Every structure is written in structure tokens, then in C-alpha cells.
Amino acid sequence: MSLADLTGDLVSIPSHEDETAAGDFIEEWLRRETDASVRRDDAGNVIARKGTDTETLALVGHHDVVEPAESQIEAGGNEYIVERRDGRLYGRGTADMKGALAAAMLAFRDADPDGELVFASFVGEEVGGIGARHAVDRGFDPEYAVVGEGSTNYSGSDVTDVAVAHKGRRGSSIVASGTPAHASEADAGENAIYRATAAVDRVRDLEVPSVDVAGDTLEGRLTVTEIEGGSAMNVVPARCAVTVDERTVPGERADLERVEALEGITWTVDQDLPPMHCEDEAFAESVLEAADDAQDGRPELVTKPHATDAGWLSQAGTECVIYGPSEPGEAHTDDESVSITVLERCRETYRRIAEEWPTAR
Incomplete structure (x- = not known):
């Protein structure tokens, strides 16, 4: 299955009022496509682990979305509409953030990590980080995390940057x-x-x-x-x-x-949604190097203006960066979309950092 197809399948599953079906899809895919240890917690978060139990790197996203516009819902309301045109996927959740989630799923499957690699998809990010808080309260504490929220076109056109802080x-x-x-x-x-x-x-x-x-x-x-x-x-x-x-x-x-x-x-x-700041310069530079190798543009370390689940992880002690395909102005819109090329860029970056950290130090 291609990354675009996997993204389309995820996006088509309604997950505004109830994330259960989207969580079912992710859990079943991980069990079928990987040999990782997969579990679903009481909140509905899907967490998978593979590799050796040393330093842990997590690829983090969320599978809930904001309420779709009527134009984004199939007749009958059983599916969200997904369209592909001009190299982009259109639909509720393509940018925020099922595209990044699909890229992380494939990177998690394909990577051969030196340490422990975790994939985590949380519920309730759009309503205050319910899933992330639940996971943190019950011991979810990777040393490092790459959160797939948007960081594309911050420093310039057609470049996916690495965000090391947000408000x-x-x-x-x-x-x-x-x-x-x-x-x-x-x-x-x-x-x-x-x-x-x-x-x-x-x-x-x-x-x-x-x-x-x-x-x-x-x-x-x-x-x-x-x-x-x-x-x-x-x-x-x-x-x-x-x-x-x-x-x-x-x-x-x-x-x-x-x-x-x-x-x-x-x-x-x-x-109170906490801010985030990555204080481990070596980790941030390693992600930046992986991002640089995966694209023609020259990514930079940047900051974001709004809160994400990275804030909850950072507050609990995880060193976080944000790296994802969504561009400013795409999330939560009636014509929300994401570039398929940038999705592939993110998939490759996630795979690279999963295999190169912590040995990249």
C-alpha cells in the first residue's frame, strides 16, 4: 500500500466525535504489518513498540480531527471525502494530521532501530490533549519524540523544517x-x-x-x-x-x-496547554540532519506559534521536536489538504532518524 493510499484510508474514517474506528484501523494495521508489541489503552491511544529496551525514540501523532465541513462528508455521513488532485490529498485530517500519522506508521514498520522505537497515536488532541495526558499519567515517558504536527514552509517555500519550541x-x-x-x-x-x-x-x-x-x-x-x-x-x-x-x-x-x-x-x-522547548541540541541537530538528507531544500530549526501534544510530553521530561507535512493555513479549513511529495519526505525523515538516533551522536 502506498503512503497516499494509507493516508486516504485513514482520512476517510470519521474521527471527530468518536475516534474508535480510526483507532481500530491503526491497531489492526500495526498488528498485521509489523511484529511490534501493540496495545490500546483505556483512553483509546494506540501504542506500538519494537527494538531493544534502551533509549526510546517515539514517533507521535493523533487520530482525532476537528468537525468537518458538510462539503467534506460523504452523503449519509459514514465516511469523509478524500480527493487526490494536483499532487495533493484533500479532506478533513489530511494535514492535521492523518497524513503525518500514515508516514509515521510506514516509517515505524520499515525502520530497523538501534534502540527502542515507539509509535504512538493519541486521541483527543483537538480537545486539550486528553490522550497524551492519559498516556503520560500512566508512564508513557520516551526519552525523545518526533511529533508529526506541521512544520512545512516555515523558513521558506517547499521546505519542511524542524520546530524546537512552541507556545x-x-x-x-x-x-x-x-x-x-x-x-x-x-x-x-x-x-x-x-x-x-x-x-x-x-x-x-x-x-x-x-x-x-x-x-x-x-x-x-x-x-x-x-x-x-x-x-x-x-x-x-x-x-x-x-x-x-x-x-x-x-x-x-x-x-x-x-x-x-x-x-x-x-x-x-x-x-493550560503547556509550551514546548527542546533543550537537547544534539537531538535537534540529528533530526535536522535527517530532514536535510530527505529533501532538496535546506530546513532550519524554527518555532511554532501554537500548542501541540509535544507540550504534554515535554512537560513530563521528553525531549521533543516537531516535524510534519502540514503547512500554515491548511489545518481545520474547509479545503484542508496536504502535499503527497511532502508526505513522502516526512516518511523518509522519520525512518532516517529512527535508524540513526541514538547512534548518530
């Missing part, structure tokens, strides 16, 4: 509490919206950390994205809630806790 995302809520009163006697109450706006002013004044990685500056960001409060035109509001989107960087966080020093304010973290 995280912390979403939080600021809730201001006040005392209701009739608006004609406003001084009898405490206006929760006024308290909330004081908290927003404090957020705007906070210093946001930044870090220099691979020649880039990853800058954190704080953005107030939602506000809700009040019950009627003539009532002093007793409650006002504000949502803050924070893009985090490896290392320090913005000191959002400072808003709680204001009267009537509570601050709650609703989601």
Missing part, C-alpha cells in the same frame, strides 16, 4: 462580584462591571514574558476575549466575568494572579 495556551476566567442595587440608587451597591474593568486594566499593564529560541523570539501574549455581566438596564450588576486568552512561552508566565489582589475579584485557570 502554550492558558485560558482563564476573572470573575468580579459586587452588590446589586437599583440603578437610581447606585451608591447603595457595588458595581461588578467596574471591578471587572479594573481587573482588565491590570491585565493590560502586566509584563508578558518572551524567550529567544533558534534565532526567533517567542513572545507571550495576553488578550481579553470575552466579557459578560449585568442582568437588567436599571440594576447595578452583582457579577461580571471576563475571559483571558494567554499565549505562554517556555519558562515564566505572566503574573495574572495579581488581579486577585483587587477587591471582589477571583481568578480561575480553565485550560
